[in-house]
Amino acid sequence: MATKISFLNLKGGVGKTSLLVNVASCLAYMGKRVLVVDFDAQSNSSIWLMRLDRWNALNRNPENFILNVFKENGSSLRACIQKDVVRDTEGELALKGLDLVPASFNLMDLEHEVPNPWEKPFYAHFYEELQEVESNYDYIFFDCPPSFFHAPQCAVFCSDHIIVPANPDALSIIGFHLLIDKLESFRRQSRKWRDMLSAPEAQVLGVSLNAVKPGANIDVPLERFNAQIERFASQNKVPETACVFPEQIRHSVTVGRAVLQGLPMVLMSKREASMKVAEDYILTTQRILSLTSNSESEAENGESLHALN
Numbered sequence: 001m002a003t004k005i006s007f008l009n010l011k012g013g014v015g016k017t018s019l020l021v022n023v024a025s026c027l028a029y030m031g032k033r034v035l036v037v038d039f040d041a042q043s044n045s046s047i048w049l050m051r052l053d054r055w056n057a058l059n060r061n062p063e064n065f066i067l068n069v070f071k072e073n074g075s076s077l078r079a080c081i082q083k084d085v086v087r088d089t090e091g092e093l094a095l096k097g098l099d100l101v102p103a104s105f106n107l108m109d110l111e112h113e114v115p116n117p118w119e120k121p122f123y124a125h126f127y128e129e130l131q132e133v134e135s136n137y138d139y140i141f142f143d144c145p146p147s148f149f150h151a152p153q154c155a156v157f158c159s160d161h162i163i164v165p166a167n168p169d170a171l172s173i174i175g176f177h178l179l180i181d182k183l184e185s186f187r188r189q190s191r192k193w194r195d196m197l198s199a200p201e202a203q204v205l206g207v208s209l210n211a212v213k214p215g216a217n218i219d220v221p222l223e224r225f226n227a228q229i230e231r232f233a234s235q236n237k238v239p240e241t242a243c244v245f246p247e248q249i250r251h252s253v254t255v256g257r258a259v260l261q262g263l264p265m266v267l268m269s270k271r272e273a274s275m276k277v278a279e280d281y282i283l284t285t286q287r288i289l290s291l292t293s294n295s296e297s298e299a300e301n302g303e304s305l306h307a308l309n
Ligand SMILES: Nc1ncnc2c1ncn2[C@@H]1O[C@H](COP(=O)(O)OP(=O)(O)OP(=O)(O)O)[C@@H](O)[C@H]1O
Pocket: 011, 012, 013, 014, 015, 016, 017, 018, 019, 040, 042, 044, 144, 145, 146, 210, 211, 212, 249, 250, 251, 252, 253, 255, 256, 259, 277
């Protein structure tokens, strides 16, 4: 069974896509089988992983995109999967084992314009589609927009865990509160379908701080995040084990450069030895692995990450 994780924060631009693309790539680099499902109409993770030219070319066939899974007489999820998407500029495989269900800008139609022909909510339909493919993967990651409409609801309904990328600032802490409230009401609203389908109940795994400026003092926001998590844990809204990951992703202009090159940081780092931020992503991957692995596979994970470092 794949471990399914939504990268979600109702605040925009906090590093959801960057974290997802880079952790997914680290896992694939270690030999894990990873599927990324892009649930954001901005299509940022699709464009990063496929590079703009291949994503543009794919746009000639709209049936390849996630939106089509929700349409009457549309595609199966399986048919939308782009295999081994990370390639170099010549189209040669650059990273094995990272597959993608891409989004296009039309995904925003799911929120208002696409009629629902399934006699069940979109999230229940998507859950059934995902079941057809999930045994092919170790990890399935959902890139979510900064909202909580149909598309991110599909992601959350299917997820075991939620990772909350955030910046160490006051607005991110307010956003975290709102997110937990939304998750609670969605849990209540979707209970009937969760019970019928034996779907998991997504729990917050942790907060991953992103774009932390080297030397910046983040003691105050860190304290506030921890206090919030403790309060939510005492109200059973997040598990006792939820935490702010001790590993942080530092601020680095090389993240933007990696998007332009269509490469994850773990592949860039081979070329630019000084890229400490790639190490941050590796350490965060290690954290996520240790929080989601069973004890049997932990020794194996330790070895693979050692090789990666
Ligand atoms: N560690 C970092 N250092 C510097 N810039 C970063 C870092 N991580 C992400 N960025 C930049 O911040 C911007 C937002 O990042 P990203 O797209 O990952 O956020 P997001 O939460 O997915 O945004 P959205 O809510 O729009 O989907 C991008 O321009 C990205 O290049």
